[in-house]
Amino acid sequence: MLLRSIISRLIAVAITLFGVAVVVFTLIRVAPGNPIAMMLPPGATAADIARLEALYGFDKSLPEQFVIWLKAVAQGDFGTSIIMRQPVAELVLERLPATLELALMALLLAVALGGLGAVVGARFRGRSPELGVDLGVGVGLSVPDFLWGLLLILLFGVLWPVLQISGRVDPRLAVDLSTNFYIIEGLLRGQWRLVQDVLAHMLMPALALSLPLAAMIAQVLKQSLKAELHLDYTQLARVRGLSETRVIVSEALRNAALPTLTLIGVQFTFLIGGTVIVERLFAYEGLGNMAIEAVINRDLPLIQGIVLLFALLFIVINLAVDLTYGLLNPRLRHG
């Protein structure tokens, strides 16, 4: 039963990825703007254009180009970036760790801030701290991540310059790691100076990304907590002499967390999408920043590679959320 479910999910993944590949391949070629026109110098003739088109394989028909590309992808070859002249797979995998670390940091911050807000709001329900949390939620939801980014740059980059504005690591630091997971590998290898520097670069973009999600988490989790606090088992906990905070954290939180978990799963994919703008703002060398460069320069193979990877990430995250939800929800586990 489980095997059949896994196989059907994998088939669905393959079909989805193929669909994404077809759509992306077609859209970026049909959309105006091609890379050859971008590199035409003054004096180029029609013959020069034809020569460049042949050099980059754009002289063939769309279906021909698609079949060639698909065959190569099936063999793990995603083509070569037009602007960077490096294999797309290599480039994308090189940047992926930076984006994943940023997204995970943002998620951690969002869960911490949102969770704290929800607990405070539920603990002091009907009183001014809850009003403060609601106000914070309203602001957090209405301000988009890139605006948070600008505000944070002003606060912690210019007025009180304690954090780094751009990049992922100080250019003067020698990074001697075998992967691009700077924080994870840096922690494992005990390279505290590097980890500290990476965090100093990452805090602002991560915070900018996390605040809207934190607001959502606070809102949903607080409502769930408040509902749980009226149920019999929480009343019983109070009778047993537990403090209100203890009742919330030890008793109600676990049950109230389920809807929030679903929310986090769905929003995490949006959060990864949000890295595109935020990485650009903070000159953070992740996948999102590279995606914008690829689009500006009409680097078609690179755009295709990045979009496919994003699609794969979304599918994997959704799958992981489904599985986690199943594990945590007894009704689904025994259903």
Next chain:
Amino acid sequence: MTLNRRDFIGASGAFAALATLPGTQVLAQSATDLTIAYNIPVQAWDPTIGQVAVNPVLQAIYLAVYDRYIAQNPDLSFGPGLLTDWGFSEDRSTVTMTVREGVKWQNGDPMTPADIVWSLERAANPETGNPISFVWEKIGNYRVDGQTITADVLSFEPALFKWMAFLTGFVLPKDYYESVGADGFEAAPIGTGPYMVDAFERGAFVRLKANPHYWGEAPGFETVTIKFVTDVTSRVAEIESGNADVTLNIPYEEYDRLIAKPGLTGVAIPITDIGMIFLNDIEVMTDRNVRLAAHHAIDKQLIIDRLLRGYGVPISTLEAPGYAAYDPSITVAYDPELSVKLLADSGYDTDNPVRFKIQTTRGFKPKDYEMVQAIVGMWRKVGIEAEIEVYDIAKHFDLRAADELAPAAFYNWGNAIGDPSTSTGYAMFGPSPHSVWDSQDVIDAIGPLFGETDEDARIEGYKAASRLIAQEGYVIPLLQYVMPIVYRDTLDLTPYTSGDLLPQQIRPKA
């Protein structure tokens, strides 16, 4: 897991302390280091192939690492580079080039005439992906005699030696490139320039180190870090916070604000980049009265003053001041009354306006969209109703190459060598994929100039073509842009009219 109050306070304290740990905030400039917040990232290190080779903004970084055959001075004039002498023979059948002696590659190997010949032959080979190969293939059959190279002119290109100071005109190391291959060169590029690549993090920064073998004056800093900060707000924050010593290409409002702050100064000079409106010979633009009315109705100085805070130079032709074929006597005056009259002659007025579409980018150049909005407002007053369509720059290139631009299309045209062939020539010569104006009179005026062997006659020919274009209203040149550069007042910086911000031209103030 339970979280008690003490744990929570401890965790919060650690988080807050992170920001205050020593070393988190690093002020950029020291006696030996320089940090530049640059607006475009280097994507590849071979400056002769692919898209990067024709990106004018990247040339300054390449010029820190590599040398060109011929160098360009701050005022657009040309001077010795790796060639110390060059020229066509009297009958234009051969070229002779003298190679500088005593130059070494950054790995210590000597640079020889063989490197020059190899670079030129490689550039001429379209298989390498050099987008300018059509220029380099115009000479061939190289002979080397000591430091002197002679080559046959296969097809005369008057601006050949100017191209040697322009896009893809870089000399690369033959032996090194052949031994490490294209990938090896990308990983560890070497040139003969004043700085060498010490570390490169794609999309983030390049750290340059002074080249101990450099043949010219030693650069001013031991290390130069160029951070690629594409977002303008972040670039402003970088310099304002002290994380960068120099930045460029910021809004003029920010430029004025920053240079008023203690410790910062700036320079803003006109560069070889102009704003213009392409006119396509379709629909109402075939009517001379409409074209001229559209041009005379624009108050360029007002646009510069109001939208660009005075940073800009109004122009009437595609030849800006400082270009070889600039002719100050050719002017198209702001004269809205004349516009009204011209339009009336064609049956248009404010109640019955002439209608067409104008395309523009938004945010690609400073205040581009706002400029077009202002122009449309000026047009409306004389009887022109233009509909604005916003497109991105890639679409502009695509449409222009296919000759499918709208009747009017805003664009900026760069011409770092100031030669008329690379401005008026290719922008207005109908058969060129860069031109959308196809009338025969312009083709006849410009066509012969591409092969003109008499330089004076060529320049005069372009001036005549510019006059014809202005009189007939085939294009609407608007303004010459000004490049704002902000830097610490402890630095000396030499700006280049070409728009290049050269790291080697930034030195500690004496």
